[in-house]
Amino acid sequence: MSSQDDSSEPHDTTLIVESVSLTIGADSLLILDDRPAKADRSCCGLLQPKPETNHAISLYNILGAEVTASNLVIAYAQHSAKNDVSVTTVQYPISEKEKVAIERWAQQLLDAAYAKALRGKRLKVLVNPFGGKGTAASLYQRYAAPVFAAAKCQLDVQNTEYRGHALEIAENLDIDAYDAVVCCSGDGLPYEVFNGLGKRPDARKALAQTAVALLPCGSGNGLTWNAFGTGSVSIAALAIVKGLRTPLDLVSISQKDSRTLSFLSQSFGIVAECDLGTENIRWMGAQRFTYGFLIRLMRQTIWPCDIAVKVEIGDKEAIKEHYAAWSTRPQDPDADSKRLGIAAESPGLPELKYGTVTDELPQGWQVISGETMGNFYAGNMAIMSKDTNMFPATLPDDGLMDVVTIDGTVSRATALTMMNEIPSGRFFDMPDLNVRKASAFRLVPHQKEGYISIDGERVPFEAFQAEVHQGLGTILTKSGCIYEAAGPR
Numbered sequence: 443m444s445s446q447d448d449s450s451e452p453h454d455t456t457l458i459v460e461s462v463s464l465t466i467g468a469d470s471l472l473i474l475d476d477r478p479a480k481a482d483r484s485c486c487g488l489l490q491p492k493p494e495t496n497h498a499i500s501l502y503n504i505l506g507a508e509v510t511a512s513n514l515v516i517a518y519a520q521h522s523a524k525n526d527v528s529v530t531t532v533q534y535p536i537s538e539k540e541k542v543a544i545e546r547w548a549q550q551l552l553d554a555a556y557a558k559a560l561r562g563k564r565l566k567v568l569v570n571p572f573g574g575k576g577t578a579a580s581l582y583q584r585y586a587a588p589v590f591a592a593a594k595c596q597l598d599v600q601n602t603e604y605r606g607h608a609l610e611i612a613e614n615l616d617i618d619a620y621d622a623v624v625c626c627s628g629d630g631l632p633y634e635v636f637n638g639l640g641k642r643p644d645a646r647k648a649l650a651q652t653a654v655a656l657l658p659c660g661s662g663n664g665l666t667w668n669a670f671g672t673g674s675v676s677i678a679a680l681a682i683v684k685g686l687r688t689p690l691d692l693v694s695i696s697q698k699d700s701r702t703l704s705f706l707s708q709s710f711g712i713v714a715e716c717d718l719g720t721e722n723i724r725w726m727g728a729q730r731f732t733y734g735f736l737i738r739l740m741r742q743t744i745w746p747c748d749i750a751v752k753v754e755i756g757d758k759e760a761i762k763e764h765y766a767a768w769s770t771r772p773q774d775p776d777a778d779s780k781r782l783g784i785a786a787e788s789p790g791l792p793e794l795k796y797g798t799v800t801d802e803l804p805q806g807w808q809v810i811s812g813e814t815m816g817n818f819y820a821g822n823m824a825i826m827s828k829d830t831n832m833f834p835a836t837l838p839d840d841g842l843m844d845v846v847t848i849d850g851t852v853s854r855a856t857a858l859t860m861m862n863e864i865p866s867g868r869f870f871d872m873p874d875l876n877v878r879k880a881s882a883f884r885l886v887p888h889q890k891e892g893y894i895s896i897d898g899e900r901v902p903f904e905a906f907q908a909e910v911h912q913g914l915g916t917i918l919t920k921s922g923c924i925y926e927a928a929g930p931r
């Protein structure tokens with residue numbers, strides 16, 4: 443082996459091992475294999491030179507590079523025909539005297555492949571054996587475990603044994619021992635993990651320090667779609683390995699004397715009914731939401747309530763401008779350590795700025811008529827399930843949630859058109875859709891029975907108040923700053 447200019451300086455991005463040239467490029471590792479093919483003989487028995495093979499591996503897909511006693515081994519995630527990646531390795535024989543230089547080159551490759559992402563993450567993996575269609579454990583073993591192993595993640599895998607177990611685990615977690623909690627489930631387990639971290643005396647510190655991620659094994663899998671833009675377990679595992687710590691707004695929900703945290707959405711009306719009233723048809727997977735919507739649309743379309751919103755941005759054009767400015771703002775490289783510093787100084791859960799739902803309505807909130815409410819839907823993330831970019835203008839940590847309301851008296855044809863326009867993104871601009879960016883709201887249902895959904899979990903059908911805490915939680919994302927969702931146009 444020799445490096446291209448026979449120098450082993452760290453800046454030397456090309457390595458030559460046995461006539462194979464390996465170059466660390468801006469986005470990929472370029473492999474130029476000039477070795478003669480061992481078994482490629484012509485009809486007269488002469489060894490034919492193998493045609494030069496150009497092979498590029500995206501740096502994002504590179505999981506590991508190590509020098510063993512006699513080989514350089516590079517592990518990477520290779521896309522397979524289906525929407526998946528599988529771990530593949532290439533290896534090149536090396537000699538003892540080349541080892542030090544090659545080790546240095548391998549480090550350089552890993553630096554480029556991981557960039558700002560933490561290498562060898564310490565992961566607490568929680569598997570819900572009943573998540574989604576009940577296949578979370580086998581999905582984990584088959585699609586995620588090999589990716590984590592190739593990336594040399596430190597793993598501590600535990601099955602959840604009962605409802606609320608993930609909450610208890612998070613509440614008692616040694617937060618210094620893990621970089622992230624990875625849930626193999628639907629959005630129900632991350633909801634429990636955020637709430638478990640939020641129950642601790644050092645809640646703010648725990649929520650700032652511990653990232654939460656989801657391997658998509660449920661029906662909606664909102665956290666994975668937003669953070670990584672995929673519904674594939676193996677691609678999500680790769681995204682966790684390469685994921686960047688990203689602050690996430692969390693929303694305090696107060697109901698009577700309880701206080702919980704929401705990371706995804708709060709719904710009342712048709713969406714809550716579709717989400718929670720379709721548990722009996724879980725076998726349908728994500729289709730159950732559409733099916734539920736159509737059934738509900740044929741029956742009831744109005745869910746009367748009182749609503750008051752602390753509106754921060756009230757019209758669609760201003761919301762689009764806010765989205766464009768926030769999503770392109772320069773990143774402060776020290777933002778995460780500053781946030782951790784603040785959380786360490788005042789580690790308790792932040793006080794409620796607007797009190798609870800049992801207090802007087804605060805001054806300056808906009809009262810919205812809810813007599814004929816059809817859909818009240820507040821989102822902290824954009825995508826609620828595959829192809830459902832319900833809140834295109836949401837941002838992970840702008841300190842605002844997007845509140846969408848649709849009157850229940852819109853015609854069935856309009857409601858169906860709206861549903862069909864969600865994947866195209868034209869939904870946002872439809873005149874019957876009201877959108878406000880808010881920092882808090884209160885909702886009081888008029889009826890005695892019905893559904894309120896917080897992150898897909900059913901909560902008592904009674905008045906609740908929501909208030910955002912900017913950047914209180916932490917997730918892993920691909921970009922480090924925005925969701926993998928198309929913004930408003």
Ligand SMILES: Nc1ncnc2c1ncn2[C@@H]1O[C@H](COP(=O)(O)OP(=O)(O)OP(=O)(O)O)[C@@H](O)[C@H]1O
Binds near residue numbers: 571607
């Ligand atoms: N061993 C268990 N037995 C019973 N319930 C469990 C167990 N482990 C976890 N749970 C509960 O299962 C619920 C569903 O969790 P999960 O996140 O997997 O799916 P989900 O939210 O229903 O997903 P989706 O709705 O997207 O299918 C959670 O409320 C959790 O408390």
